[in-house]
Amino acid sequence: MKRIRQISALCLLIMLAVACSTTKHLPEGEQLYIGMGKTQINQLDKSHAGQQALSEVEATLKVVPNGAIFGSTSASLPKVPFGMWIYNSFVGDSSVISKWIFDKFAAKPVFISHVKANNRSKVATNILREHGYFNAGVESLITTLPKDSLKAKVTYTIDMGAPYRYDSIIPLPVTTFPDSILARRASPSLIRKGDQFSLARLQEERQTISSMLRDNGYYFFRSQDIIYEADTLLVPGAVTLRTKLSPETSPQALHPWRIGKRTTVLLGQNAEPPTDSLVVGDMQIFYHHKMPVRPNVLAERFRFFSGNLYRQTDEDVTRKSLARLGAFSVIDLNFSRRDSLSDTLDVRLLTTLDKPWDASLEALFKTKSNDFIGPGLNFTLARRNVFGGGENLSWNIGGSYEWETTSRPEGSSNSFIDINSYSLSTGLNLSFPSIVFPGLLDRYYYYPTTTTFQVSASALNRAHYFSMYSFGFSANYEFQPSKEHRHNIIPLKFSYNMLGNQSEAFQTITADNPPLLLSLQSQFVPQMGYTYTFNRSTSAKSPHQLWMQFGLYEAGNLLNLVYLAAGKKYNETKNFIGVPFSQFIKATGEVRYTYIIDRNQSLATRVGSGIIYSYGNMKVAPYNEQFYVGGANSIRAFTVRSIGPGRFVPNADNLYSYLDQVGEFKLEANVEYRGKLFGDLHGAVFLDAGNIWLLSEDQTRPGGSLAEVGSIGNFLNSIALGTGVGVRYDLTFLVVRFDVGFGLHMPYNTGRKGYYNIPRFKDAIGYHFAVGYPF
Structure with a gap:
């Protein structure tokens, strides 16, 4: 051993000597x-x-x-x-x-x-x-x-010096084009008198004018056909701007063009030439061996029609909608002038078929914060364009094995590596690039639109404790009517959980922890839901960024109505497929606002809330639908499920006390200052506050309900508060984050007087390593 240390030291000295x-x-x-x-x-x-x-x-x-x-x-x-x-x-x-x-x-x-x-x-x-x-x-x-x-x-x-601003702007005369398209411009100009000069804005403005003209048939018009003359001598410290047509603008760019003949050529996967053809309307389609997509799907996404004016929007939509089918590796649109005497453009679509199958194998090794570690394996097989309409069918199967690396609860027969588990899961997903509804299946949409159906099954076996089997199905519609607004509709989602074998040790634990039994008991959860998302956080032109999301969900109400119509009593617990079904309504909301202070600093804020109310067939919401706080993306001074509900004091001697710390109403707020340290390393200082509450009193969790708050002062005292610092390493494609949170106030009586009631400083420190920003 001594000789090894000597050799190591010698190697280190040699390395340092050479490295110097x-x-x-x-x-x-x-x-x-x-x-x-x-x-x-x-x-x-x-x-x-x-x-x-x-x-x-x-x-x-x-x-x-x-x-x-x-x-x-x-x-x-x-x-x-x-x-x-x-x-x-x-x-x-x-x-x-x-x-x-x-x-x-x-x-x-x-x-x-x-x-x-x-x-x-x-x-x-x-x-x-x-x-x-x-x-x-x-x-x-x-x-x-x-x-x-x-x-x-x-x-x-x-x-830097003082920036120059526009003193006057002379636009293109509306008489430049015979149909006065410029006079009918709907949106205001991007450059106005008094604005700071910006070459990027000028380029964006002339691109806007070019797109507007091209949307009215001026196919050969390009943004470079517009030039600007800027005079900085006429008015000191200001810009006099004149918009003109380039002298190199071709005559054919100054009049509109119409679509003539439409042709589609669909090459094979290895660019094999067409072997057959068919006609859809006035469009002739040439294809290799067999049609890769349904003819009406192709026709609906080919947005050019004979006799219509050329429109750039039609070209953009055609390219995007065909690309979303996932059937083609190459998509090319060619426009050719028919002859020198007409104003007609013949258009040809040329595509190359993509490979239909994708497969992936993923091996991983997990290390969890609850001291469980173990390997896992996942395999996914996907078939693109499975039905000829851009549908994607994927199947995945996976499994994992975990064991605990710390000592078990008191009374265990073995101190280490005695709690272990394995899990198996599989799922079948079918997604469509459209709305799956009568009359809407083959329509195109400017923004991404997806309909997804999923069937899943899983089995979990926790050695010496229990086994759990789960089955689920969901249908999901996601669409965007505009860039900033997104809707997600879940018309049907159900999950069926069946608790299998239970050991005596497990029955003893659940007898003392009703929430644990509730979370694992056999039950059926039929759901419907809707989520709306507003996102105005991608523009670099404004220092203000806003993101909002609101959701409304319900479970069991339609099924309960069916039972009521069959003569069942409202408050009578009713079973479906041998197990009780849940009945609740749930609402969530979250608002994020970020202010960009300068190129190196920003201030990010978030406010979120949620409520779930159970009634009718079951008085308690499923465990996984309830709310909790704490963790890397919540109140970072405290670990997950270590706070609440309300002023409830968890039993420190109970290993499973964290299972009780969920609630039916949540309120949370965060503010975070973000600043650049050096290079790609950024720092943060944050303040987090929030808690969860029950909607009705629970004798096993005294102080946990809103009904027990009593006053505004008590409500404020039941808000957990924490601060902290963190660092973020921006790798461009992802952000690696490490936060250290420090508790300032616990929502229950800790025995220490004053608002700062942390008994020991080390008891309220949270360490969190995560990927991505917390909000």
Whole structure:
């Protein structure tokens, strides 16, 4: 053992000795780039437009040095980056092992010449001018380290200056086009007098005009046919703008065109040529071997019709709706002028058939917060365009095995790895890219529309305790009438849970924990539901982002009416397929608002609530339909199901007390300040508050109901409060998050006086590692 430690220490010293020379293989005349100095910004514009401009400038100037931490341009690993050490140690070594190590782990040095600071400064200056900062300038300075002449960093100075605004705007004359389309423009212009100059807005404006003209038959008109003349000398500090047609605009772009002959060519999977044809209306379809989609589906999504004016919207919808079928790997629309004397465009659709089958195998190993670990395996097989209408049929089967790594409850015959379980599940999903309803099945929709039917089954066996079998079915309609509004309708969803074998140990536990028995008892839950979502959080033009979602669900009411019509009493517990069925109504709502302070800071807030009321056939809602708080996306100072209901005090000596901490009414609010630390690493400071309550008193959970609140002061005291800090690493495609929450107030009497009633600081600290933002 001593010799192993000596060898390890020697290897470490050798590595450090070699690594100390990060400039060992520098080419002659080169310097190693070690990052950016602090950027100096003069005449900073704190407006939202100014912050957007600076964000683009900083992205242009950013060059990450070797060994950077979290993508930072200034923070790097101490002394020696590992990748640089590999590079210096193995560059030029032709042995097999050395070459493999070099290819896998070496990081090529970033030289000052690679940064091209002067070019970046020029590009950054142009970006500022494109945002209206015509007097802006960006300069770079290369600074050599005093202690090492082979290393240098780059520092930038940004002078923004005052932005130029429009003094006057002269649009295209409405007489430019014979039918005066410009005079009939419905939406207002994107550029107005007094607005800050923005090249992006000008490009968007001329794209809007081009799209409007192309939607009225002007197929050959392009956005580049519109040019702008900007005069900054007529009015000091302002822009006089004139809109004109480009002198290179072709004559054929100045009159509308109509659709002539329609042709569709459907190539095979390997681009095999057509072997047969058919005619649908006035459209001729050529296909290979057999039609891949139903003819009426293809005709409905081909939005061009002979004799109609060409419309760009029809072209966009045709491409999108055909792509959503999932049947084609290539979709191409070609328009050709019929002859030099007519204003007719013949249109041809050319597609290549995609592979019909997809298969995936996923192996995983889970580690849960309840100390259970174990492997799992999932297999999925999917068939695209199964019925010729873009339908997707998928089947999945999976299983997992878990065991507990900590000691069992007192009285266990074995202290470790005695609680274990295995689960098996399978499901069959059928989704349609349309509304499955008479008369609507083959229609096209501008925004994504999906109808999904799902059948599922699962089996869970918890060794020494119980077994559970579940079966379910659901139908789901999801559609968007516009970009910001989305609807989700669940006309039918039911689940059937059957509790199997029960051991004596399990019966003893459930006798002392009625909620646990309630959550696992055999029952039938027939549901209907509706969810509305409003999303205005994707636009970068506004610092205000808003997201809202509201849901309304019910269970068992229609089934109960059937039993009442059959002569059953209202309060009599009625069974369906041998088990009682649930009857409740549930409503949820959540609002999220985020204010973008500047390019590096934002303030995010959330308010959410929910209520579930059970009546008729069952007085208690199913356990998995009730609410709880705590955890990584809730009140982060407390773990999941560790707070509530109300001022109920959980039994600390009971291992299963958390099962009681669910409720029928939920209220929660969060506020979080988010700021950039360095590179792609961001920090957060948050404040979370909320709780759950019962709608009626429960003797086993005293203080847990709204009826026991009594006053506004008691209600406020029953709100759990926590604060905390966190870090987020933005990988662009996902965000990895770590939060530490600190409790400030528990909703029940802890024995400590005052609002801050945490008995011991360490008892109210929550650690949460998660993916994605909490809201």
